[in-house]
Structures are given as C-alpha cells and as structure tokens.
Amino acid sequence: xxxxxxxxxxxxxxxxxxxxxxxxxxxxxxxxxxxxxxxxxxxxxxxxxxxxxxxxxxxxxxxxxxxxxxxxxxxxxxxxxxxxxxxxxxxxxxxxxxxxxxxxxxxxxxxxxxxxxxxxxxxxxxxxxxxxxxxxxxxxxxxxxxxxxxxxxxxxxxxxxxxxxxxxxxxxxxxxxxxxxxxxxxxxxxxxxxxxxxxxxxxxxxxxxxxxxxxxxxxxxxxxxxxxxxxxxxxxxxxxxxxxxxxxxxxxxxxxxxxxxxxxxxxxxxxxxxxxxxxxxxxxxxxxxxxxxxxxxxxxxxxxxxxxxxxxxxxxxxxxxxxxxxxxxxxxxxxx
Amino acid sequence: xxxxxxxxxxxxxxxxxxxxxxxxxxxxxxxxxxxxxxxxxxxxxxxxxxxxxxxxxxxxxxxxxxxxxxxxxxxxxxxxxxxxxxxxxxxxxxxxxxxxxxxxxxxxxxxxxxxxxxxxxxxxxxxxxxxxxxxxxxxxxxxxxxxxxxxxxxxxxxxxxxxxxxxxxxxxxxxxxxxxxxxxxxxxxxxxxxxxxxxxxxxxxxxxxxxxxxxxxxxxxxxxxxxxxxxxxxxxxxxxxxxxxxxxxxxxxxxxxxxxxxxxxxxxxxxxxxxxxxxxxxxxxxxxxxxxxxxxxxxxxxxxxxxxxxxxxxxxxxxxxxxxxxxxxxxxxxxxxxxxxxxxxxxxxxxxxxxxxxxxxxxxxxxxxxxxxxxxxxxxxxxxxxxxxxxxxxxxxxxxxxxxxxxxxxxxxxxxxxxxx
Numbered sequence: 001x002x003x004x005x006x007x008x009x010x011x012x013x014x015x016x017x018x019x020x021x022x023x024x025x026x027x028x029x030x031x032x033x034x035x036x037x038x039x040x041x042x043x044x045x046x047x048x049x050x051x052x053x054x055x056x057x058x059x060x061x062x063x064x065x066x067x068x069x070x071x072x073x074x075x076x077x078x079x080x081x082x083x084x085x086x087x088x089x090x091x092x093x094x095x096x097x098x099x100x101x102x103x104x105x106x107x108x109x110x111x112x113x114x115x116x117x118x119x120x121x122x123x124x125x126x127x128x129x130x131x132x133x134x135x136x137x138x139x140x141x142x143x144x145x146x147x148x149x150x151x152x153x154x155x156x157x158x159x160x161x162x163x164x165x166x167x168x169x170x171x172x173x174x175x176x177x178x179x180x181x182x183x184x185x186x187x188x189x190x191x192x193x194x195x196x197x198x199x200x201x202x203x204x205x206x207x208x209x210x211x212x213x214x215x216x217x218x219x220x221x222x223x224x225x226x227x228x229x230x231x232x233x234x235x236x237x238x239x240x241x242x243x244x245x246x247x248x249x250x251x252x253x254x255x256x257x258x259x260x261x262x263x264x265x266x267x268x269x270x271x272x273x274x275x276x277x278x279x280x281x282x283x284x285x286x287x288x289x290x291x292x293x294x295x296x297x298x299x300x301x302x303x304x305x306x307x308x309x310x311x312x313x314x315x316x317x318x319x320x321x322x323x324x325x326x327x328x329x330x331x332x333x334x335x336x
Numbered sequence: 337x338x339x340x341x342x343x344x345x346x347x348x349x350x351x352x353x354x355x356x357x358x359x360x361x362x363x364x365x366x367x368x369x370x371x372x373x374x375x376x377x378x379x380x381x382x383x384x385x386x387x388x389x390x391x392x393x394x395x396x397x398x399x400x401x402x403x404x405x406x407x408x409x410x411x412x413x414x415x416x417x418x419x420x421x422x423x424x425x426x427x428x429x430x431x432x433x434x435x436x437x438x439x440x441x442x443x444x445x446x447x448x449x450x451x452x453x454x455x456x457x458x459x460x461x462x463x464x465x466x467x468x469x470x471x472x473x474x475x476x477x478x479x480x481x482x483x484x485x486x487x488x489x490x491x492x493x494x495x496x497x498x499x500x501x502x503x504x505x506x507x508x509x510x511x512x513x514x515x516x517x518x519x520x521x522x523x524x525x526x527x528x529x530x531x532x533x534x535x536x537x538x539x540x541x542x543x544x545x546x547x548x549x550x551x552x553x554x555x556x557x558x559x560x561x562x563x564x565x566x567x568x569x570x571x572x573x574x575x576x577x578x579x580x581x582x583x584x585x586x587x588x589x590x591x592x593x594x595x596x597x598x599x600x601x602x603x604x605x606x607x608x609x610x611x612x613x614x615x616x617x618x619x620x621x622x623x624x625x626x627x628x629x630x631x632x633x634x635x636x637x638x639x640x641x642x643x644x645x646x647x648x649x650x651x652x653x654x655x656x657x658x659x660x661x662x663x664x665x666x667x668x669x670x671x672x673x674x675x676x677x678x679x680x681x682x683x684x685x686x687x688x689x690x691x692x693x694x695x696x697x698x699x700x701x702x703x704x705x706x707x708x709x710x711x712x713x714x715x716x717x718x719x720x721x722x723x724x725x726x727x728x729x730x731x732x733x734x735x736x737x738x739x740x741x742x743x744x745x746x747x748x749x750x751x752x753x754x755x756x757x
Binding site for chain 2: 140289
C-alpha cells in the first residue's frame with residue numbers, strides 16, 4: 001500500500017514528463033548538436049563528435065549583435081508599453097482586450113499593415129487630415145511600427161496575469177489602508193509619474209531611432225523637449241490618479257502578477273519575427289528574423305541553432321536576474 | 337490543486353511540492369512551455385507560408401468543361417493530385433472562386449486537384465521538402481514548381497521522378513524549342529516548364545508621377561523609402577548587376593558574374609539600405625505593398641502586376657536589360673499520384689489550355705502556338721509584350737546565375753547582410 005502511494009505522484013506527472021522529453025528535451029539536444037556542427041542542408045552536416053564548432057557561437061554574437069540589440073530594445077520597450085497600457089486595462093475592460101485575439105496572429109499583423117499603410121486610416125488622419133507630418137512620411141518600415149505591432153500582439157499576455165493578481169487583492173485591505181489615512185499620493189505620484197513619462201517618451205525617441213521616422217537624427221533639444229512633455233504628462237497622471245492605498249497595498253500585492261506578466265510578454269516579444277518582417281525594414285530585423293532566414297532560406301542549421309541557444313541562454317539569465325531583483329521568496333519557489 | 341485534494345495524495349512530498357509551486361509561483365514550467373509554444377506557433381505560420389492564400393478546388397466549383405478539352409481520357413488515373421505552385425499562377429473565374437483549367441482537368445479525369453499556392457520563395461519551399469526527400473520519403477506533393485537553378489539542384493540530388501514520355505506526348509510535341517536541351521535535363525526527362533517570366537521594374541505611375549524605364553530609376557532619391565527589391569540574390573543581384581554593367585563597373589552578364597561582381601552589387605546597394613531608400617526585400621508580397629501605397633517602385637516579376645495589381649501599376653522591361661527565368665513542373669521522388677501528375681503536365685501543354693492559362697497569368701507560355709491561339713479571340717493580348725516579348729526585348733534578356741553550392745552560400749550571405757538578417 002505504501003509503495004503504490006509513493007508511485008502515484010510519479011504516475012501523475014508521467015504523461016507530462018514524457019511530453020516534455022519528446023517535444024522539449026529531445027529537440028533541444030538535437031539543436032545543441034546542430035549548433036556545434038558544420039555545413040548546410042545541401043552540403044550535408046558534420047556533427048559532434050566529428051567536429052565541435054564553437055565558432056558558430058562566438059562568430060554569431062559579433063555578426064548579429066545589431067539584431068540582438070534590436071530584439072532586446074524592441075522586446076523590452078514592447079513589454080514596458082504593455083505594462084503601462086495593460087495595468088489600467090486589467091482593472092477594467094478585460095474582455096475588450098481579449099476579444100480581438102480570437103483572430104489569427106498573422107491576420108492581425110497584416111491588418112496592422114493596412115491600418116498603418118500609406119493609404120491607411122492612420123496616415124490619412126495624421127498626414128492628410130491634420131498635416132502633422134510630411135508627405136513622404138511612412139510608418140511601415142520603422143521601428144515604431146514594429147514596437148507597436150509587438151505591443152499590440154502581446155498585450156493579452158500582460159493583461160491576463162495582471163488581471164488575475166489584481167482581482168485577488170482583498171478589498172478590505174484597501175479599506176483598512178484608507179481608514180489609516182492613505183489618501184492621494186501627491187508628491188510620490190508626481191515624481192514617479194514624471195520619471196516614467198519622461199522615460200517612455202525619451203525611450204520611444206532614442207530607442208526607436210528618431211531618424212528612421214523623420215529622416216534626420218534626433219536633436220538633443222528634441223529629446224529634452226520630449227522628456228519634459230513626458231514628465232509633465234506623467235506627473236499630472238501620477239498626482240491625480242495614483243493613491244497611497246494603491247502604492248502601498250494593491251501594487252505590492254499584485255507584484256507576482258507583474259512578474260509573471262512581464263516575463264510572459266518579454267519572452268515571445270524578444271523572439272518574435274513576424275512583426276519585424278511584416279511591419280519593419282531591413283534595419284529593424286530582429287534576431288528571430290536571422291534565425292528564421294538561416295533555417296529556412298539558407299538552410300544553415302548550425303548558425304541558426306547556435307543563435308537560438310544564445311537567445312535562450314540570454315533569456316534564462318535575464319529572468320534569473322529579474323527574479324532576484326523583483327522576486328520575493330515566494331516567487332522564486334522559496335529555496336531557489 | 338485545491339483544498340479538496342483527496343486524502344491519499346496528501347503527505348507525499350512530491351505532490352505537495354508541485355502543488356505549492358503551481359499555486360504560489362507564477363513562473364512555473366507552464367510559463368516556459370507557453371513561451372516556447374508561441375515560438376513554435378510562429379514557426380508553424382512561417383512553414384505554412386502565410387496560409388491565407390490557399391484554396392482547395394472541388395470538381396463542383398465553376399463552369400463545366402469547355403469545347404477545347406479533348407473528350408477522352410484514361411480511367412486508371414487516381415487522385416487527388418497534390419499540386420504546389422506560386423501565388424497568382426493559375427487562371428481564375430470571374431469571382432475568383434475556382435480555376436477553369438483545374439476544373440476542366442478534374443472533370444476530364446474525375447479526380448480532385450488539391451492546388452495550393454504554397455511556394456513564395458524557392459529556398460523556403462526547398463527547406464520544407466528537403467528533409468523528406470533527403471531521407472527517401474514522400475514529400476506529400478505530386479507536382480512542385482521550381483525556378484531553373486533550384487530545379488537543377490533537386491534534379492542533381494536525384495530527388496525527382498522521371499516523367500513517362502508515353503504519358504506526355506502533347507508536352508513533348510508542344511514545348512518551345514529554345515526551352516529544350518538545357519544542360520541539367522537535355523531530354524525533358526525530369527521537368528517541363530510551367531511558365532517563363534522576366535524580372536524587371538514595376539511601379540505605380542500615379543505615385544511615382546513619371547514613367548520609369550531603367551533599373552537606375554529605382555534609385556531616384558524622390559522614391560526614398562518606397563522602393564522594394566526581391567529577396568535572395570538570384571533576381572536582385574542579377575538586375576543590379578545589369579545596372580552596374582551598363583555603368584561599366586562590372587563586365588560580366590548576370591549568368592557569369594563572379595563573387596567579386598556580387599560584392600560590387602552589395603557595395604552599391606548597402607548605402608541605399610542604410611539610409612532607408614530600400615524599405616524591404618520581398619517575395620510576391622510586393623503585390624500587397626503596391627495595393628496599400630507603401631511601395632511606389634520595385635523589382636518585380638513580369639506578370640504579377642498585370643494579372644493581380646491595380647490599374648496604375650505598370651511593368652517595364654528596363655533599358656539595362658531584364659532577367660529571364662523559367663519555373664518548372666517537377667514530380668518529387670515517391671509522389672503518390674505520378675500518373676495524375678503526368679496527365680496534368682500533358683494537359684497544360686494542350687495549346688488551348690495553355691492559351692487560357694497564359695492569357696490570365698500574363699507570363700511567357702512555354703507552349704508553341706499559344707500566340708496564334710490567343711490572336712484568334714484577343715489580338716490585343718496576343719500583342720502584349722509581357723506574354724510575347726518582341727525581338728528587341730528578348731535579345732536584352734539574361735538568365736540568372738546558376739551557382740555551385742560553395743558560391744551559393746557566399747552569395748546568399750551577401751544578400752542576407754543587405755536584408756538585415
């Protein structure tokens with residue numbers, strides 16, 4: 001009796017374990033071997049133990065550093081934007097966020113092409129209607145379009161975990177906080193809002209390559225102006241909308257959700273290539289595009305596998321760091 | 337994993353541990369599985385080549401057989417015929433719900449044609465069939481259509497079935513003479529051309545505000561950010577190679593360009609990519625970009641804009657010269673319905689059928705007598721240079737380079753560097 005009881009948990013995890021071994025461990029081992037191989041699909045491969053081609057790793061990092069940078073910057077910005085957009089949304093209008101996502105990923109990205117396109121509704125208002133931008137202005141092909149696409153695509157990944165964790169917060173704790181004189185968070189809200197607002201606008205301008213959009217590099221004055229505008233707007237929002245009970249009760253209690261949501265958003269965003277391909281230009285290609293091209297166009301499996309591993313390792317390391325920074329003991333599983 | 341967990345499970349360390357992790361740890365294995373699942377999903381989308389432009393044509397669709405189809409047909413042919421082709425490469429009815437050619441074929445042989453617009457680039461499609469064919473397995477297709485250099489590569493690899501000459505008498509009789517005797521398949525044992533076409537300059541005359549006549553026009557500063565080129569080296573490097581040849585910077589025709597010539601093309605294009613003049617490198621997607629106004633001028637394939645573009649979209653054989661290529665029907669090794677594939681090859685070489693195809697898709701038909709057939713009903717189309725390039729244009733057409741594997745990799749690297757990935 002005792003024996004069979006001990007076997008039950010193993011039996012229960014058996015199917016899942018088998019699934020993981022078949023579809024996660026085996027492909028990854030194969031990819032690891034490929035990442036150390038030489039050759040292409042056409043010339044045939046020399047795999048370990050015949051060769052151990054470490055050059056695939058060292059060479060790739062240098063050669064594709066720009067694409068890695070693109071991925072990290074775009075993926076990171078999209079995550080931050082998702083958070084800023086998603087947190088208020090998670091409070092209120094969950095269904096509206098989820099509804100469009102019953103449509104295919106690809107269809108939605110292609111729709112963005114039409115919306116942001118030269119003859120699309122966005123430019124017909126901003127360019128033709130309001131005359132805010134020059135005639136040859138284009139959104140498609142800029143980093144702005146790519147980050148916009150990523151933000152839109154991965155918003156539900158941010159909103160759903162946030163919603164779950166906000167929804168779980170005990171209302172009585174907020175009431176108790178208010179009883180204990182938790183009022184509007186004036187000074188803190190002003191400072192936090194101003195910093196966040198300035199960061200977002202400066203990041204959008206510098207990180208997205210202002211030159212891509214208007215054809216000239218961002219002047220320091222323009223960056224400072226954008227920072228000021230962001231700071232004022234953020235400060236106003238912070239002062240009026242953020243309360244002390246939010247900052248002392250709701251937000252700390254929703255941190256596990258923030259952690260899960262940002263990772264869920266960042267991982268697919270950083271590895272995405274559909275948005276960069278459909279909405280971007282040759283200069284906005286992300287590391288996912290390189291991996292896709294190497295696998296499918298050039299049939300260069302070793303480099304593609306090495307790049308995939310570098311990306312995976314980078315994500316794991318950054319998540320570990322993130323867990324250290326943001327995670328409580330609960331988050332990291334107590335003993336980790 | 338609620339408080340109502342059955343008693344027997346409680347107390348076992350593993351289950352408790354798992355339960356706690358799942359309950360209190362938002363980042364569990366599930367996160368990683370979902371993350372990797374997303375990447376897999378994206379890869380799947382890519383493997384499907386977009387998956388939106390496919391259609392399965394059923395015998396009941398569209399009109400019945402026309403008088404041009406021979407009434408008799410062998411009864412032993414079995415289907416369905418799995419046919420992979422490029423977008424905008426088969427005739428369609430007025431409402432674009434079915435293809436008369438395929439409908440007639442289905443009626444004649446009483447089999448279904450599973451026609452998929454699956455091929456958007458030779459390399460991408462090659463990657464989807466190479467693992468199976470290399471392992472000696474069926475690729476799932478009965479007919480595939482590949483451009484010369486890629487067709488030669490798969491024939492050399494021994495991955496293509498020999499076409500039964502007895503089953504394809506019409507094709508052998510009607511294929512145009514200049515398409516016979518190619519080095520990689522001199523006796524038409526392994527391939528029959530589907531269509532030939534040219535690579536040249538496409539533009540929207542309203543957007544550009546003027547007529548374009550040269551490859552050099554693509555680099556007019558006025559079109560900055562509104563220009564696309566074709567991905568891969570085969571078309572783009574050949575076309576720009578002609579531009580550089582006209583300027584005296586390189587001396588070889590595209591087919592005999594050296595790696596040094598390719599490096600010069602790369603060096604010429606790089607600044608245009610860096611300053612955003614060239615917005616993208618595309619396959620057939622340029623059709624959508626012309627439609628949305630995001631592309632004003634581009635390197636394009638000759639028939640697409642005429643068959644599927646807007647009224648202001650034009651194709652021009654550039655003064656520097658244009659690139660000529662042929663897409664070829666091939667039967668992959670182990671194809672399940674080889675007799676049906678041979679019947680299809682023979683069917684589209686029937687002059688009447690070929691004329692109907694050519695008049696719709698606006699490429700250069702490989703079948704003798706098509707011009708005369710079209711002229712009977714539609715003299716304008718019969719005089720269209722897209723379908724029947726006049727002698728001076730034909731003399732200024734150049735084939736693509738056909739590279740050995742080692743060179744192919746080096747050229748592809750140059751192209752990939754321009755494409756940013």
